[in-house]
Amino acid sequence: MGRSHGHKTRDKNKASLPQVPKNMKSDGYDVEFSRELADQEDMEAQARANAANQRAARRNK
Numbered sequence: 617m618g619r620s621h622g623h624k625t626r627d628k629n630k631a632s633l634p635q636v637p638k639n640m641k642s643d644g645y646d647v648e649f650s651r652e653l654a655d656q657e658d659m660e661a662q663a664r665a666n667a668a669n670q671r672a673a674r675r676n677k
Contacts, residue, residue, distance in 0.1 A: 649662070
C-alpha cells in the first residue's frame with residue numbers, strides 16, 4: 617500500500633469549498649471621485665482608466 621491511501625479522506629474537502637459568484641466580487645478599488653474638485657489631469661486619468669478597463673474586459677471574455 618502506498619502513502620496516498622491514507623490521505624484520501626483529507627483531500628475530499630477541497631472539492632466542496634464554497635465559490636463566490638462573479639457579481640459579488642469587488643475589484644478592490646475604493647476611491648471617491650468628485651467632479652467639482654477634479655482638474656483636467658484627473659479627467660484624463662479617469663478616461664484612460666475606463667479605456668483600460670474596457671480593453672481588459674474584452675480580453676477576459
